[in-house]
Amino acid sequence: MNSSRPVTIKDIARRFRCSPSTVSRALNDHPAINEDTRKNIQEYAKEVGYQRNEVSLSLLNKKTATLGVVVPTISNYYETAVIEGLHTALQPLGYTLNICVTNENYLLEKEYLSKLLSNRAEGIFLSVSQETYDSGYYEHLESVIQRKTPLIFIDREYEDFETSRATVDDYHGAFAAVEHLINIGYKQIAHLKGPNGLTVSEQRFKGYVDCLKKYDMPVREELIINTNFKVESAIVPTKRLLEMVSPPDAIFGVNDQVAIGAMRVVKDKNLKIPQDVGLVGFDNSPISAYTFPSLTTVSRPGRKIGMEASRLFINQINGSGDFSHESIVLPSELVIRESSLRI
Amino acid sequence: MNSSRPVTIKDIARRFRCSPSTVSRALNDHPAINEDTRKNIQEYAKEVGYQRNEVSLSLLNKKTATLGVVVPTISNYYETAVIEGLHTALQPLGYTLNICVTNENYLLEKEYLSKLLSNRAEGIFLSVSQETYDSGYYEHLESVIQRKTPLIFIDREYEDFETSRATVDDYHGAFAAVEHLINIGYKQIAHLKGPNGLTVSEQRFKGYVDCLKKYDMPVREELIINTNFKVESAIVPTKRLLEMVSPPDAIFGVNDQVAIGAMRVVKDKNLKIPQDVGLVGFDNSPISAYTFPSLTTVSRPGRKIGMEASRLFINQINGSGDFSHESIVLPSELVIRESSLRI
DNA sequence: GAAATTTTTTCAAACGTTTGCATTCAATAT
DNA sequence: ATATTGAATGCAAACGTTTGAAAAAATTTC
Numbered sequence: 001m002n003s004s005r006p007v008t009i010k011d012i013a014r015r016f017r018c019s020p021s022t023v024s025r026a027l028n029d030h031p032a033i034n035e036d037t038r039k040n041i042q043e044y045a046k047e048v049g050y051q052r053n054e055v056s057l058s059l060l061n062k063k064t065a066t067l068g069v070v071v072p073t074i075s076n077y078y079e080t081a082v083i084e085g086l087h088t089a090l091q092p093l094g095y096t097l098n099i100c101v102t103n104e105n106y107l108l109e110k111e112y113l114s115k116l117l118s119n120r121a122e123g124i125f126l127s128v129s130q131e132t133y134d135s136g137y138y139e140h141l142e143s144v145i146q147r148k149t150p151l152i153f154i155d156r157e158y159e160d161f162e163t164s165r166a167t168v169d170d171y172h173g174a175f176a177a178v179e180h181l182i183n184i185g186y187k188q189i190a191h192l193k194g195p196n197g198l199t200v201s202e203q204r205f206k207g208y209v210d211c212l213k214k215y216d217m218p219v220r221e222e223l224i225i226n227t228n229f230k231v232e233s234a235i236v237p238t239k240r241l242l243e244m245v246s247p248p249d250a251i252f253g254v255n256d257q258v259a260i261g262a263m264r265v266v267k268d269k270n271l272k273i274p275q276d277v278g279l280v281g282f283d284n285s286p287i288s289a290y291t292f293p294s295l296t297t298v299s300r301p302g303r304k305i306g307m308e309a310s311r312l313f314i315n316q317i318n319g320s321g322d323f324s325h326e327s328i329v330l331p332s333e334l335v336i337r338e339s340s341l342r343i
Numbered sequence: 344m345n346s347s348r349p350v351t352i353k354d355i356a357r358r359f360r361c362s363p364s365t366v367s368r369a370l371n372d373h374p375a376i377n378e379d380t381r382k383n384i385q386e387y388a389k390e391v392g393y394q395r396n397e398v399s400l401s402l403l404n405k406k407t408a409t410l411g412v413v414v415p416t417i418s419n420y421y422e423t424a425v426i427e428g429l430h431t432a433l434q435p436l437g438y439t440l441n442i443c444v445t446n447e448n449y450l451l452e453k454e455y456l457s458k459l460l461s462n463r464a465e466g467i468f469l470s471v472s473q474e475t476y477d478s479g480y481y482e483h484l485e486s487v488i489q490r491k492t493p494l495i496f497i498d499r500e501y502e503d504f505e506t507s508r509a510t511v512d513d514y515h516g517a518f519a520a521v522e523h524l525i526n527i528g529y530k531q532i533a534h535l536k537g538p539n540g541l542t543v544s545e546q547r548f549k550g551y552v553d554c555l556k557k558y559d560m561p562v563r564e565e566l567i568i569n570t571n572f573k574v575e576s577a578i579v580p581t582k583r584l585l586e587m588v589s590p591p592d593a594i595f596g597v598n599d600q601v602a603i604g605a606m607r608v609v610k611d612k613n614l615k616i617p618q619d620v621g622l623v624g625f626d627n628s629p630i631s632a633y634t635f636p637s638l639t640t641v642s643r644p645g646r647k648i649g650m651e652a653s654r655l656f657i658n659q660i661n662g663s664g665d666f667s668h669e670s671i672v673l674p675s676e677l678v679i680r681e682s683s684l685r686i
Numbered sequence: 687g688a689a690a691t692t693t694t695t696t697c698a699a700a701c702g703t704t705t706g707c708a709t710t711c712a713a714t715a716t
Numbered sequence: 717a718t719a720t721t722g723a724a725t726g727c728a729a730a731c732g733t734t735t736g737a738a739a740a741a742a743t744t745t746c
Contacts, residue, residue, distance in 0.1 A: 054458075098442075290607040
């Protein structure tokens with residue numbers, strides 16, 4: 001009762017006293033099938049709700065039309081934009097995306113990759129978890145490489161692997177953001193940094209440092225504080241910054257969430273944005289345009305990254321074996337709004 | 344060269360001049376296999392990176408351990424929380440989640456469901472798209488029912504189907520929000536409504552209306568304006584509200600995004616929150632605690648919904664055929680913050 | 687009416703794995 | 717030496733579908 005076995009080709013064959021081959025051909029409009037036979041079979045199939053078992057086909061053809069998307073989180077605007085881009089590009093080609101969320105956890109990442117290989121995914125898009133990045137264990141990727149399953153790195157890359165990758169130019173985005181603050185006239189620019197070790201954090205940090213250096217401004221260690229990307233992780237650090245004897249007059253947040261957290265603290269201290277404190281974020285999340293004041297930020301083309309990554313994948317499966325891998329770096333763009341426009 | 348065929352059990356069998364059965368049993372630690380044979384085979388398998396082809400197993404056992412999650416979007420906090428809840432509950436049981444994003448599109452939803460059935464998903468969690476809801480076409484669900492694939496509705500339910508469902512009590516959440524505004528002393532409460540037709544929108548709307556009625560306050564048509572849940576869709580409506588001859592002194596937004604959009608407009612008009620205008624949202628998204636002023640809102644237990652939905656699924660597959668379906672309604676909870684606390 | 691041709695259908699193998707049952711082989715008991 | 721046991725392995729079928737080649741059936745040609 002519980003599980004009514006799905007109708008198979010054999011069931012239909014029995015019903016028409018013909019062979020499964022005939023049914024298969026009839027359903028696929030094979031020309032060598034009698035017109036009447038075809039019509040009868042197709043009608044009956046529709047009537048009983050026949051649906052091709054793709055699992056058996058996958059086995060036969062060794063094609064699953066499934067791609068793995070392994071990401072640390074889907075709770076941010078950026079990540080969902082990337083997935084949307086992948087989806088937009090790959091869904092029309094008949095691919096199914098298998099989205100796996102690792103929660104920055106190494107073991108889960110490993111398990112998902114293994115599972116994807118077992119399920120014969122035809123390609124994997126990977127943004128490595130923070131734990132993986134920290135630990136430096138990349139053995140779990142070896143089996144993907146060994147199996148020659150196309151592996152496309154998204155964003156968080158690992159330099160030692162021979163793979164394609166699509167990343168955003170975080171460095172120059174951060175550089176432009178800080179340069180903008182300097183041009184406006186801010187003198188003491190703090191940075192709410194992301195977790196150590198992640199490319200994203202470090203590149204933005206580097207852009208921050210290099211820009212200060214270019215303009216002969218001191219890099220004050222005490223103005224650089226870590227966060228974990230989340231809005232609440234900016235609260236205590238920002239308070240610490242503002243209570244210094246020589247507090248910063250501008251804050252560059254590693255992302256919009258952090259910048260919005262900082263915004264809240266600045267306002268609680270009755271300081272004016274951008275007059276007393278300038279503020280810049282990163283991501284250009286939808287909300288950033290509607291905070292008060294609106295947030296200057298750096299836009300990351302998440303959707304585009306997804307589409308470019310798809311392109312890299314397609315290139316790879318169409319290319320020959322000695323295909324040399326591609327690295328795509330998309331520019332990020334400064335979006336100037338009220339939070340930094342001191343006049 | 345491109346595709347190095349994965350190692351199969353047959354390959355290993357050939358290497359050891361034994362039968363595939365022996366290899367299979369050796370790999371699965373079957374007791375009837377000689378100790379040495381087992382060790383040799385297992386070692387070799389590891390060495391060449393053998394990985395069980397789950398596709399063939401799926402075919403054999405008619406079990407795919409795959410569940411479909413069909414949602415309109417993953418760009419909101421709430422949806423990702425639900426997915427996280429599903430994930431938390433089902434990943435440990437060995438299930439793989441196949442997340443499908445319909446973008447509120449009927450045809451895509453239909454295609455995904457068909458694909459999930461073809462791929463023999465063992466269950467489907469569905470939050471129907473807006474188009475589906477609007478059109479009232481539910482034929483594409485019939486095949487899911489017919490195949491007796493467990494179907495769990497999440498949030499956006501369709502009353503006519505005999506299925507399990509897990510929803511949040513939007514009605515009472517909205518009621519409580521409006522009641523709170525009334526208790527504080529607000530007299531003219533506007534509502535930025537969600538898209539027509541969606542349960543979520545309509546339930547909150549109903550809660551709003553019924554609460555006004557309970558307190559003998561007039562329901563003014565012109566104070567009810569539609570949005571599409573997105574922050575930018577609140578801008579024009581809020582402007583319209585505030586420029587009325589008799590403007591509202593409080594706004595109840597269908598979600599936090601919309602409320603935050605309204606917050607921006609109110610501030611642009613140099614009106615004070617909560618003194619001149621009270622504001623309440625819905626969702627309790629992380630950012631709502633850190634806006635300035637912080638946003639009073641109604642929390643929806645997304646993670647819990649995901650976990651409850653998982654439970655319903657598990658119940659259903661363990662239950663007998665004449666299993667009567669369950670409806671779970673989780674309470675939503677008013678979270679009072681600064682944006683409504685006029686003293 | 688038989689041969690040649692065309693149309694339609696069936697056979698069998700394949701994809702990778704598991705598993706009940708049968709078989710083989712060696713060791714032990716009689 | 718023969719029967720009995722026990723351990724280790726192999727056989728074959730099954731899951732659902734496709735497809736080249738062979739076979740069967742129907743039609744045409746002379």
